[in-house]
Structures are given as C-alpha cells and as structure tokens.
Amino acid sequence: MNLFASAIDWILDPANYVGLNAIPLRLGQHLVFTLVTLVIASVIAIPLGYLIGHTGRGRSLAVMTSGGLRAIPTLGLLTLVALWVGIGVVAPYVALTVLAIPPILAGAYTGFEAIDRRTVDAARAVGMSELQIVRKVEVPLGLPLLIGGLRSATLQVIATATLAAYVADLGLGRYLFSGLKNRDYAEMLGGSILVILLALVLEGIFALIQRFAVPRGVSGRPGPAATPARTPRPRNRSERTAVVR
Amino acid sequence: MFTITRGRLALVSAVAVGAVVALAGCASGDPLDEGSSSSNDSDTIVVGSQDYYSNEIIAEIYAQALEDGGYTVDRQFRIGQREAYLPEIEAGSIDVFPEYTGSLLQALDADAAGGTADETYAELQDALPDGLSVLDMAAATDQNSWTVTQAFADTYNLTDIASLTQVTEPITVGGNSELETRPYGPTALKEQYGIEIAGFTPVEDNGGPLTVKSLVDNTIQLANVYTADPNIATNDLVALDDPDGLFFPDNVVPVVSDKVDDGAAEIINAVSAKLTADTLVALNSQSVNDQAAADTIATEWLTEAGLL
Numbered sequence: 001m002n003l004f005a006s007a008i009d010w011i012l013d014p015a016n017y018v019g020l021n022a023i024p025l026r027l028g029q030h031l032v033f034t035l036v037t038l039v040i041a042s043v044i045a046i047p048l049g050y051l052i053g054h055t056g057r058g059r060s061l062a063v064m065t066s067g068g069l070r071a072i073p074t075l076g077l078l079t080l081v082a083l084w085v086g087i088g089v090v091a092p093y094v095a096l097t098v099l100a101i102p103p104i105l106a107g108a109y110t111g112f113e114a115i116d117r118r119t120v121d122a123a124r125a126v127g128m129s130e131l132q133i134v135r136k137v138e139v140p141l142g143l144p145l146l147i148g149g150l151r152s153a154t155l156q157v158i159a160t161a162t163l164a165a166y167v168a169d170l171g172l173g174r175y176l177f178s179g180l181k182n183r184d185y186a187e188m189l190g191g192s193i194l195v196i197l198l199a200l201v202l203e204g205i206f207a208l209i210q211r212f213a214v215p216r217g218v219s220g221r222p223g224p225a226a227t228p229a230r231t232p233r234p235r236n237r238s239e240r241t242a243v244v245r
Numbered sequence: 246m247f248t249i250t251r252g253r254l255a256l257v258s259a260v261a262v263g264a265v266v267a268l269a270g271c272a273s274g275d276p277l278d279e280g281s282s283s284s285n286d287s288d289t290i291v292v293g294s295q296d297y298y299s300n301e302i303i304a305e306i307y308a309q310a311l312e313d314g315g316y317t318v319d320r321q322f323r324i325g326q327r328e329a330y331l332p333e334i335e336a337g338s339i340d341v342f343p344e345y346t347g348s349l350l351q352a353l354d355a356d357a358a359g360g361t362a363d364e365t366y367a368e369l370q371d372a373l374p375d376g377l378s379v380l381d382m383a384a385a386t387d388q389n390s391w392t393v394t395q396a397f398a399d400t401y402n403l404t405d406i407a408s409l410t411q412v413t414e415p416i417t418v419g420g421n422s423e424l425e426t427r428p429y430g431p432t433a434l435k436e437q438y439g440i441e442i443a444g445f446t447p448v449e450d451n452g453g454p455l456t457v458k459s460l461v462d463n464t465i466q467l468a469n470v471y472t473a474d475p476n477i478a479t480n481d482l483v484a485l486d487d488p489d490g491l492f493f494p495d496n497v498v499p500v501v502s503d504k505v506d507d508g509a510a511e512i513i514n515a516v517s518a519k520l521t522a523d524t525l526v527a528l529n530s531q532s533v534n535d536q537a538a539a540d541t542i543a544t545e546w547l548t549e550a551g552l553l
Contacts, residue, residue, distance in 0.1 A: 087448055087459045166449045177449050181423035183328055
C-alpha cells in the first residue's frame, strides 16, 4: 500500500511534468505509437480478412498463420528486427504490428462468416454485384466483430507498446525500464498505472464506438436476421431487424 | 466455401503446430526439476550466477573446480541482475557467486569512494554484510567503459575519455536507461570534462549486440560496453582510457558465504589466480563467436590451466 501511495505521489509530482521525460509527453508518444500501429495493422489485416471472409478461401491458412503470429514473443521479434534495421522506432512498429494483426484479421473474417448466408444470398438475388455485397451487406453486418477484434488488438498493443522503450526513447515503457534498473519502484508502478489508465480510457472509447458505429438493427450476436419488420417497438437494439436497403 | 475437409485440415494443422511448440518446450528440459531439493543439504555448496553469459562461465568454472575437489555443488545459474540476486546472497541461500568489485561495492554502498583495484577491493571487504566475504580477486576485469568505434576515434584523435571534448559533431549516448543517472553517466561527462552530450538513446541490452550494432551504424556514438566483451575486438571498437577512475575497477571476485571452508576457498583462489583479463575475453569469445556452452568452455579452460 505504501508503494502504491508513492506511485500516486510520483504521478502527481510536478517535477514529472516538465522536460523531455514529462508524463504528458510520454503519454502522447505512447498513444500515437499505439494508434499508428493499429492503423498499419488494420491496413494489412482488414482487407485480407474481408477477402478471406467473402471468398471463404484461405481460412485455414489464415487461422494457422495468425495463430503462429500470436505465438511469437514480441521482445524476441523486436530484438531481431532491431538487429536488422537498427535501433529506433521502426523495430517496435514492426513487432507491435505483428502482435496486432491476428485479432484484427480474425475480427474481419469472422465478422463476414457470422452473417447468415441467406442474407448474402438474398443480396445476390436482388442483383447486387460482389463488390456491392461486400460494401453494403457484409461490411456493415460484420462491423461488430471487427470492432471487437480492433478492441482486443488495442488492449494488447497499448500494454505491449512499453517494449518500444527497449530500443527507442519512446513511450511509457521508459518509466518501467528506468524504474526497474534504478530500483525506483514508485516510478515503475506509476508508469504501469498510467498504462492501465490509458488502456481503460481506450476501452471506454471503444465501448462507445461499438454502441454508436454499429448500424441500426445489427447486434454483435450472429443469428437469424429475419425478424418480421412489423414487430411492435423492439425492446432493445438486438431485437431489431437487420434490414439491408 | 468453408467445407468439412478444410475444417479438418485446419484442425490437424493446429494440432501439429501445437505439438511442435509443446515438444520444443520439452527439449530444454524442466529447469526446476533438479537441485532445489538438495540445496538444503549441509555439505552442498550452492553456486549462483548472474543472468549474463560471461558470469555464468565463471560460475561454471568455480563449480567444476569444486566438484573436482570432492565437493557437492548445486548450480543456481542465470538468476538475474544484481537487484534480484543480492537479497538471496545476503540471506545465505547462495554460497559462491562471481561478482565484480566496483559494481558490487557501488550496489552495497552508494557513497563508496572507489579508487585503484586494491582500494576498491579493500572497501568492498568492509562493505559486505556479516556472514559474507570475498576471496582473492582475479586479475581479470569486466568493467564499464565509454566505447566508440575505431573510425570515430581516428577521426577525432580519441584516446581517453577527456579527449571526447575534441569531437565536433553531436554525440548521442546509448545504453541501459540506468546509465543516464549513473555517477559516470552523461551528466558526469558534462560536469567533469565539459563534454557536450546531444542526447540519450535507450538500448536495454546491457551493451550487447543491439548496442554494438547501433555504434557501428553510427546511430549512437558513445556507449557503455563491458571491457571483456569480445565484440570490442570483432567490431573494431575502442574502449576509451579512464585515467581519472571515472569507472570503478571491476575485477572478478568470488563472494562466498561461511559455508565455504578453507579447502573450497583454496580451490577457488587457484582459479582466480589464473584468470587474467585476456583469459576472460577469450572465454567470452568462445561463447559469443563460437556458440560454445558454458560447461564445455569451463572444462576446456580448467584442463588447459591444469586445474582439473
């Protein structure tokens, strides 16, 4: 408890709010690093996941590869990449992107797979092109699972982004490494608390996104989407119809 | 479409991958299955080592020499860094541990004065808690240093630390984050020598391959590399002279508990007497460059030195 109190003192100490090691600066670096990593991972994983989900091809390969990627120890990969490209931000970006891809990829293709085949077939029957099916049916209906994948990737990246400080003057991990090596455990715990707070804030934001960004009539639960349209006043969102216009 | 066959293929593949991972885990054996039960035996000497390959080689040499002398040895290697194992030594659960005079002294007494190798050794003897002592120190040192590349040294005529003032380009220092706050760190360079340090880049691998690569790539210009590191020779690095004793001398020294009797002390002292600076670099080189295992390196050297 005493250590916890001194960690709080460390967070509130005005001396930690100035200079190149200031808490707001480190928080900002950590956040930007996390967001950029997620964007890179999304650019790779979402189109790939959509392709797998839409065509149904390459799923076993994707399952195996992303399972393999999950098993790679991030610090080991980070060191390997850094030995190749040198120290700096590149190696952490590569290592953390590899960490973030599997959950996003899984979110993208399971989102498509969870859609009732009849809905997709109906869209095809009314004359939609494959691209239209993806854009107007599968993407909106798969959104809840994709956002779930992004949410889980965010949580992993924000916690693991502390490793960026292993080879770069970047992020909240600096407090952890320097606290550990200097036996300044208040700094170390303070840094950890900041990581936790940042993770909680992002979790909250994702919860909001999941609430508002998911199209009306779509719930996160897969299932038959053919509730009669004239059901009087659905009691909650999940009971509403998945209408495709 | 996703078919049954595909699903089965995925399942079989997943099981296969899992099995490979599980077997790979087994190959190295269970690190916990030996030793821990025997460590309480009164006639067993527990030899520990840092999580540092060079330290492990020295510990293995002590262990094999003791075994040759008829002692039962329990190896507790790769325990961690000093903050992790020092409480264990102080609690008496480890009997022999290879240490480094200056670094251990600074860990035990932050205000220690340092000085020559002998002065540091004497101060260390005073600083050790009751129940612990040090045997003879070896001539071998493995100490902190300010290291640059040969090319960088040639460009600016660098010989010792003070000559870094001749450098006209910005100097970025790289190393573990604690280096930034150590008494010999960037602040000391500025205050004692007036050397301008442009920045500090954390590279948290204890002066290992990442640090060396950063120096060679010129991402950093000045780093703390341990002087017994064979990478200094293989990568054309230069450890700058330290005539003013900015760094404490770090001679290899065995820290021992009361359980080490005169006979065992004699065996370890005989090892230390033969352990010179060049020897230590050669031993490290066998590990780094030839990828030899610690026990192989130890057996070879002990045989060669006539100690087995």
